[in-house]
Amino acid sequence: MTYQALDSESVIDYLKDRSALEEVIPNRDDLVAKEVGDGNLNLVFIIESQGDPDQAVVLKQALPYLRVAGDSWPLTRERMRFETQALLKHNELAPGLVPLVYVSDEDMSLVVMEYLGNHRIMRQPLVERRKFPHFVDHISTFMARSLFFTSDLYLTGVEKKEFQAKFINPHMCKIQEDFVFTNPYMESAENQWNPEIDAEVQAVRANGELKLALAEMKESYMTHGQALIHSDLHTGSVMVNETDTRVIDPEFAFFGPMGFDVGAILENLVLNYLSHYAHTPDPDERAEYQAYLLEMVRDVWNEFARKFDAVWAENNCGELMPTKYWNFPAGEEIFAEFRRRYIQKILHDAAGHGGCKMLRRMMGIVNIWDITSIEDLQKRAVCERLAIKIGSRWVLERGKISSVDDLIRIVAEETKAA
């Protein structure tokens, strides 16, 4: 089939012909579709059977341009191939933590997947101070397994490079290179920020030490092809309910630094923490929920580190380094030390990349709803100034971070007076 962008009618004709959907929607004669993409990039349709709304799927299709900017900004549809490949890999490595894939169609640049009708994008319920008792366990498993099993720690050098070759994702990488690491910190037409924090934004752009560190983080992103990373793992890419967690939207996936994914989760939790200075005026309610969020930051990292270490110790069959290499009298301890240092480096990268991402949300093209939903610009500025201070310190002090408690301490120190 040659590519055509679907609409809420043609999408129904398309699905009628898919025999692969036989089990999910056996009756495809009375389908209704609605387009729900609140995203910046693609079309997302929910299609359900009128007779039985439990029979439903989601179809996501890439457009040949960036949706948010209209057709003035061409963007290759190939991004759907990366998203589909990553979803399939994640289903294999972290089953139950991503949507099932029913149909993938490269010509049409689309994927048909499980409809997560009982889930919500995580940002909003976090602003409502909801709690997710399984999130830490789920997201730490997702990260430990998706990162470990696509790295040189598990794959042979040949396997890893052949797999990596399928994930050279130049155009999506370019978006992150520009909009996470470069443009927010210099003059660039698309940047947007709260006028109340203009002085702080200008100070970041003139801070030599910080700009040096940001440049180093960009170099890490561009060259440190450690594992298949999701590369856009913010709380807008996580759908949750009380019992279940799913990671969606891996169209930026490529081989990059593991700390970029881990840092994204930690940083988004901290930004949500800060947003409660405006969203939750009652000081007791606020303190209680903020403590919950910091606990989550601590637990996500600690559980990730523990699971990553365990899965490595049990599955050390990758190119780096074979078990036999550690086969000498003190070998077991030295291998454990190698793992400890490796995981420590992931923490440093998580701090650096998380810090960058915190800063770019304050002064780049894409801000986040947790904070932009604060209507009073002065109240919003209170959160944003704190984010700039914390983000800057995470980046600058990344090399000295010895445990996640150091990251939390920085948050506590900067918010003490708030």
Ligand code: ADP
């Ligand atoms: P984009 O890449 O364009 O940002 P997303 O993959 O983030 O698109 O999807 C946009 C929105 O569509 C999500 O925020 C979510 O509300 C909804 N969505 C995406 N996938 C699913 C799904 N499998 N089930 C239910 N809703 C989904």
Ligand code: MG
């Ligand atoms: Mg997306």
